[in-house]
Amino acid sequence: MWMGVRVVVVVPAWQEAPRIGRVVRGMPAWVDGVVVVDDASTDGTAQAALAVVDARVVLLRQRRNGGVGAAIVAGYRHALGQGGGARDAFVVMAGDGQMDPADLPAVVAPVAAGEADYVKGDRFASSDTARGMPAMRRLSGLAFSWATSRAVGVAISDSQCGYTAIARGACAALDLDALWPGYGYPNDLLSQLALRGLRIRQVPVRAVYADEVSRLKSRHVPVVAALVARAWVRRLRARPTPGPSPRGLTEGAVEDRGDVGQGVIEVEE
Numbered sequence: 001m002w003m004g005v006r007v008v009v010v011v012p013a014w015q016e017a018p019r020i021g022r023v024v025r026g027m028p029a030w031v032d033g034v035v036v037v038d039d040a041s042t043d044g045t046a047q048a049a050l051a052v053v054d055a056r057v058v059l060l061r062q063r064r065n066g067g068v069g070a071a072i073v074a075g076y077r078h079a080l081g082q083g084g085g086a087r088d089a090f091v092v093m094a095g096d097g098q099m100d101p102a103d104l105p106a107v108v109a110p111v112a113a114g115e116a117d118y119v120k121g122d123r124f125a126s127s128d129t130a131r132g133m134p135a136m137r138r139l140s141g142l143a144f145s146w147a148t149s150r151a152v153g154v155a156i157s158d159s160q161c162g163y164t165a166i167a168r169g170a171c172a173a174l175d176l177d178a179l180w181p182g183y184g185y186p187n188d189l190l191s192q193l194a195l196r197g198l199r200i201r202q203v204p205v206r207a208v209y210a211d212e213v214s215r216l217k218s219r220h221v222p223v224v225a226a227l228v229a230r231a232w233v234r235r236l237r238a239r240p241t242p243g244p245s246p247r248g249l250t251e252g253a254v255e256d257r258g259d260v261g262q263g264v265i266e267v268e269e
Contacts, residue, residue, distance in 0.1 A: 002105065003112035006032045006088040009104075010075030012068050013095025014039040017048045023093065024052045026101045031056065033082070035075045036095070040065040045095070050264070059264045068162075069185025073176045078265070079168075086169035087114060092162055099163045103205040107165045110201045117170035117198040120156070120190075121163030121205035129207045144224055148187050151232035152194040156202070160186055163205050170198050184224040191231035195238055 001007065009031050013020050020036065027034055037060045038046040049059050060074055072092055079090045089111040093099045103121065110116035123129045124142070133141070141160045148159040164186075173196055180188040193200055 001032060002030050002089070002108050005108070005112040006084050007091060007104075007108055008033040008035060008079045008082070008088070009091045009093055010072055010079065011036045011093055011095050012039060012071035012075065013037065013041065013045050013049070014065065014068070014071070015041050015043045015045060016095040017041070017044040019097045020045050020049045020095045021052055023095055023097050024049055024054060024057060027054075027056070028101055028104060031091075031104070033058065033079070035060060035078050037071040037075045038062060039067070039071045046264075061264060067182030067185070069179055069183075069188070070181035072185065073179055073181070076166075076171055076176060080172060084168055086167065086172075087111065088168040089165045090168065090171055091165045094162050097210060098208050100206045100208055103163065103203075106203045107163060107205065110203070111165050111167045115199070116201035117167050118193050119165040119201045119203060120158065120186075121161040122158040122202045123161050123205060123207045124158050125202075125204035126206060129205075132209055133207060134209070140221065144187065144228070147225070147228045148190060148231070151187075151228045151235065152190050153235055154190070154194050154200055156190060156200075158202070159190060161205065162186065170196075173198070180227055182223070184227045187224055187227045187231065191227075191234055194231075195234060 007030065009027060011020070011023060011034060013036060024034060024036065034054065034057045036049045036057060038049065040062045046059055046061055049057065058078065060078060062071060062074065076090060089108045091104065091107060107119050107121060110119050123133065141158060145156050145159040149156045170193070174192050179185060179192070190200070
């Protein structure tokens with residue numbers, strides 16, 4: 001636990017066999033559960049994750065490739081099904097090793113303290129990280145962040161950063177079925193959070209660039225643009241849906257906490 005809050009890390013992974021092992025091994029001892037979601041990889045990602053001997057690890061294997069958003073949703077659903085307190089934190093760390101586990105306390109702390117419902121990492125808050133970011137990724141990230149901020153009505157510095165934490169109560173308030181399954185998932189999720197009046201906090205995080213493979217392609221630009229436009233239309237048409245109050249986040253609970261480590265689970269998605 002961290003600050004008395006149960007922490008489950010969801011790790012979406014596709015074709016990450018060379019990297020997934022070190023991601024799992026890097027989880028701090030205070031993390032309660034690790035849910036690796038193998039998105040129908042064909043390179044041995046599942047086997048590499050299972051090779052790490054750690055009772056906290058559950059492997060979800062998607063039978064069909066559904067995209068990073070679908071993988072994260074599968075991880076969220078599993079974490080929700082385990083039971084726990086409404087302020088438990090579900091963290092997302094990618095399977096490519098870009099996210100530094102040393103930043104985990106800063107990402108989790110606002111949720112654990114009841115100060116935020118959702119915490120998003122901000123890579124642009126660090127000049128060193130921003131300078132080390134590949135040019136296309138940096139420019140597209142800044143452009144998407146600018147557009148997303150205006151579409152959802154909340155200032156977002158790094159909309160595409162996948163290093164996040166969400167309170168169980170906030171996660172349960174989302175329409176997980178409606179979330180975009182592929183690249184652009186963070187923009188769609190921010191739209192849902194903002195419409196529900198959930199509290200979004202940003203914290204500086206570092207990005208580790210080593211042997212990861214960039215998934216950003218030019219074809220993703222119109223997809224994200226369309227999702228941002230949809231978010232803008234939603235905000236114009238919809239009245240905000242009240243989210244869980246800070247009181248509810250700290251006091252709500254589910255009795256059965258269940259163990260996270262349960263081996264391999266096949267997922268239909």
